[in-house]
């Protein structure tokens with residue numbers, strides 16, 4: 001040991017010693033530092049979500065120092081000429097002040113918005129990764145459900161966030177949300193009255209959304225993120241098949257030092273990207289939209305991307321509603337409540353549905369390659385196609401003006417495409433998966449005939465052999481090299 | 485990946501140091517920009533370079549100097565051994581059994597907790613008023629009211645040219661979210677047909693409909709005078725003004741409610757009552 005290292009060690013030791021004398025954590029810390037993480041680029045997508053959340057909390061905290069969630073009417077007198085003298089709510093004025101009169105305020109606002117978009121994007125892509133690699137299977141069902149809950153919370157919080165500013169666009173969005181909630185049978189009028197403090201626009205909604213946006217949902221997200229990560233630590237990360245990789249081990253990089261350094265580097269790089277976007281690319285220019293006015297039209301208003309599918313569904317839905325015995329189920333209930341409920345309900349249930357159908361209730365720590373599960377992969381791609389069409393449907397008016405088509409024909413195209421595209425995308429994917437497997441000589445998941453699925457879902461299926469683990473490619477694949 | 489060679493180590497060290505120094509410069513630059521009054525784009529770029537420099541530097545260090553060997557860790561079975569579970573069950577039961585046997589205790593505790601839980605729900609009721617008739621009425625309710633523009637001025641039929649449209653409110657309520665109304669002057673030759681029972685609701689060819697879309701409540705904005713169609717910008721619902729603002733395309737399922745019009749003694753347009761139907765988006769007991 002050289003003299004310098006010894007000197008350094010002598011200086012460092014007392015602090016570590018001091019802590020360990022009081023907590024006795026040396027062993028625990030060493031276990032943590034030696035934890036092994038499998039290395040694959042797709043395993044870092046979830047990390048991006050974590051990092052954007054950190055950025056959201058930091059920038060968001062800064063914004064709270066200036067934002068006023070109040071609907072009190074004031075007259076603008078700030079430094080943006082076009083709105084001087086205009087009556088507006090205090091919420092909108094403080095958002096303008098953040099944008100024009102607080103130094104670095106606009107930067108923080110825009111970083112916050114971009115980070116929110118990235119947060120949602122990484123959650124969705126991460127969910128896709130987990131789905132297509134089968135990383136939701138036993139023992140990870142709980143963590144899958146925690147993850148889906150996080151997605152729902154993130155969507156709600158994103159919406160709550162941009163509804164606070166009380167500009168024309170967000171006011172319109174809030175009115176749509178109000179009407180969707182109002183459409184819920186029996187409870188709708190109560191839910192909206194309690195949430196908004198009365199009829200739209202309601203005296204309390206901005207103030208309440210603020211508490212929800214900056215306290216309640218972030219607190220729940222923080223807790224669930226912690227749980228999410230703790231469960232990952234408990235389970236140890238899944239890994240792709242490869243040399244020496246088995247169901248009963250984890251092959252990868254130790255937490256300390258390399259993995260930790262890379263993760264830290266990734267955090268800084270993520271922060272750099274959103275700061276660049278926030279500085280250079282304008283987002284949500286509320287001063288152009290003006291203050292909210294219930295009688296004023298804001299044409300071609302587009303929501304943030306993660307709400308696009310909902311907006312598209314609202315447009316594509318034909319003008320049907322159910323009326324009987326003097327009661328009615330209004331039109332927006334179907335795309336706005338039922339579709340969203342089905343979407344997230346199916347997501348929650350997926351690990352269990354799949355296990356029932358395949359009869360595979362065993363533990364899995366080796367990830368599937370998507371091609372080896374043609375049916376799951378095809379269903380996943382079909383679902384994505386469905387939501388992409390809905391998302392594009394949200395831009396039907398823009399599409400029709402851009403290409404000079406009538407809105408009617410564009411909407412009718414979407415009404416068909418929303419059913420056709422998933423079928424096409426799904427069956428192409430299915431073919432492709434089988435073809436790729438054949439080419440690579442990979443074993444494929446054993447087939448379940450479509451006719452059997454209902455009885456399996458109902459749990460009435462008797463497998464011909466009594467073995468609890470039917471033929472499943474649990475073992476590492478023969479063609480290691482190209483999998484790594 | 486192979487372990488780094490000494491020469492490339494030197495290059496990597498210089499690269500990483502350059503990244504860190506660049507980050508330092510950018511951070512100082514950020515301070516200067518901020519100090520001199522701030523400029524959003526420059527601030528963003530400086531911040532990005534400062535953060536990105538640190539990130540890049542760390543990644544370079546990690547790739548060049550930190551160990552890169554593959555490690556393997558055993559994955560122990562997750563489920564606890566039977567004996568462990570049995571012991572835990574026994575421990576839990578040592579607290580449970582003495583109570584569980586006493587039925588009255590369990591039942592009364594259950595009742596207490598349920599009652600407490602239910603009583604904690606009551607404060608939710610304070611959040612908002614009982615949804616009442618308010619959803620079905622607007623400030624037009626209760627007798628004749630002049631309709632006025634946003635600035636509060638009343639309207640004469642002559643103020644509205646053919647094909648003209650203006651937004652009006654009941655006098656004194658220009659901020660009511662459920663009251664915006666479209667006054668439309670349809671051309672006489674367009675074949676406007678009033679709904680049965682609403683023959684007297686128009687003044688000449690001036691007809692009034694709620695501006696709040698029956699889909700999800702956006703203000704219906706665009707009047708295509710040539711066809712007599714009203715278009716909602718939000719989800720493209722289209723209403724036929726000539727036939728009682730019946731929806732002819734898009735997701736809206738109900739006509740825009742109509743407002744009965746008349747003239748007062750001074751020749752201004754008044755509403756003689758509330759809209760024909762509840763305004764705006766539908767709800768469960770709208771027709772009750």
Ligand code: FES
Pocket residue numbers: 697698699700701702716717718719720721734735736
């Ligand atoms: S609100 Fe008018 S079409 Fe949706």
